[in-house]
Amino acid sequence: MGGVGRALADRLLQALFVALLVGVLCFFLAEALPGDQAFRIAAARYGEDMVSGIAADAVRAELGLDRPAWLRLADWLLNIARIDLGVSLVSGESVFEELVHQLGSTIGLSLAALALSALVGPPLGVFFALRAGKLPDAIGTAAAAALRALPSFAVGIALMLVFASWLAVVPAAGYDQPQSWLLPTTTLALGLAATSSIVSRQATLAVLQSSQIAFARTKGLGEFDVVRRHAVRNAAAPVVAYLGVQLVYLVEGVVVVESLFAWPGIGHALVHAVIARDIPMLQGTALAMGLLFVLLNAAVDFACRAIDPRVRHA
């Protein structure tokens, strides 16, 4: 199992690089934004009515914002070596503690969306492939393409209008009931399932046209057994591998969906940190999302190894 160990070590190193790169990049991007940071932070803290030159000066003095940028970056790097992400410039709470709270919400939402999309997307893809060229396939593929083209923001609002406003069967937003999961999860899952159904369709079609399937049919297996025994696992390899690519969609979707549905996760915090120019919070949230991305990608890699023996022996 040395291969697994090395793969893990690779991923750890990668995570470390991601952490440094994301943190430093966020710092410089936030620094490069025009305008006065002290005023932005004061506005985020005290509201537009109370932000004033006096409040901004107090913020500047409190946070040492007039120190040179490289000193503040050096501080952050030293702190991160001690796993100290600093305190939010807006709320004054520890970034690490806030992230711990938010991370749970975001991971929960992401996993639920992935699970739901896995339940819907690939089976639909296989179904379309088996009906390739016929009406269900044409409608399904077109619908999936349309769904993927819509931003998750639009999908979310549409779902909210139908299921919360008109039918009133689910809560429109919030996070205090089990039903609150339905809309944000479904919004994310629909976008994911749209892509995974198309990828699964292509993969299944490719497998179905291969000689091994022709052989399975020749030896007299029924269509169900052909698909179950010989097509599913072969088709699964590219579908799971593609999941890694889809995670980008998930990360982007989480940012939008959390704001839309008042979900207290990292995406929500990231949006607010950008607006408020809360640099430690921005670095922390981007870092957490970056690491989450590496982690999920690693999981995808290991899943590919499990599914496809060729990877293991390569």
Add this chain to the structure above:
Amino acid sequence: MHLRGVFCGFVAATVAAWALAASGPAAADETRTLRIVSPWEITGLDPARSGYIFARLQVAETLVGADNGGNPVPSLAENWTVSPDGLSWRFRLRPNAQFHDGTPANAEAVARSLQRAQSLTGGMLTNAPIAEIAAADGVVSIRTDRPFVALLAFLAHSSAIVLAPSAYSEAGAVTRIVGTGPYRATVVEPPLKVEIAKFEGWAGRPPAIARASYLAVTRGETRTAMAESGQADLVYVLPPEAVDRLRRNPRLAVAVAPIPRTRLLKLNAASPFFADQRVRAAISFALDREGIAASLLRSPESQATQLFPPSLSEWHVQSLPALTHDTARARALLADAGWKPGQSGIVEKDGRPFRVTLRTFSDRPEQPPMAAAIQAQLREIGIDMRVAIVNSGEIPAGHRDGTLEMALFARNFSLVPDPIGTLLQDYGPQGGDWGAMNWSSADLARTLEMLGSTSDPAERARLRAAAARVLHAELPVIPVAWFDYGVAASRRLQNVSIDPFELSYRLDAMRWAE
């Protein structure tokens, strides 16, 4: 067909999961919790940051409150007196007042909390000329450097809520909310959620609503859906375009509450563009306020015919001529001021085209479209105005470093219930971050100063009208639209009322319909 069976199974399982989750636990428990939704997030426990949320939820109280007319009314202080020289105030506290941790809310504890509020960054009391806050003989006494009539209004500001000694850390930061109100906080989860329950130690009339929850939802579409679906019982700040639709919903009562806030254009009077009063007047005539109010704000009555809205009845002067839309007059005034038509329809003076940048921000979603409308309206009279969408802090920042040319925002005239507090900040000799810029009027300054120290009602009324006239004639800022917002309340709730000063949600007066 096996395959179709498997596929149908998947679909059925997904639908079933949805249905199961949707049915959930019965709604019976929920009917007991009043659900409030508003766009404002809890950015921290510090009273200068989120004190207003805990004040509105009636968890924490200020020393003094305000009635619908902005007049001071008892809150934690039962009554008060002021010395003949107007410098010493004595506040007698409500007997039996108790903090939610069970400790008595006595003069010592209250004075200590107010002392903290006095040194609070971003707080309101820092702007009041307070010399000393002390506790003596069971009374809170406040001494000011000069007679300061608006002190009561300042004490009603949410950054001056009174918290128990146990609310603060060693370093003086607020670590939990321990107030004196009829409700106590049971769950505080920044940035989105607060839950409250009736405080058993409350000595006044016990509230009929036993439990309530507060959820911050920044997106207007989401708040609308929560009102429509019945998920929320009280929804504050409806998007203007949703108000009519919600009005038709039989389960909801929708009210539009005028708030003493005005959307206005701030102009840098030191810039070669706006130094001339005639140019400022021209811009005012160029604005189609009626169009903006009717089609963007969906509230025709909100077009600002003067700076102070009618809801500020003491400051709104009926006899002032209304600010109107008159493009021809706007062009004539510009020409009088020396701005002549130049290339591509932009007016010029001394070879310099009239080209300026307006800053506004998107925290209030109506502002960017309003800026676009104003851009088109000014283009009609030959002014090329660019729009920069920035963070709200960029406006005071630009005021300070002199780079600001124009800004569009909504100014709250009742940061404290008496607008004089805001006017002193905004239109004093140095101008103000959210008021005049490089414009001053000795007349106005004198009038405001006298208002700050005069308590004779007739004299005050005369001074107020004089101040309003100066601002109306000189236009250091140009009013565009007054402010109102929609509130949707479930018909299951009774006795819902809206505090025009946004100090309280008045939950203690509400009850469930039978």
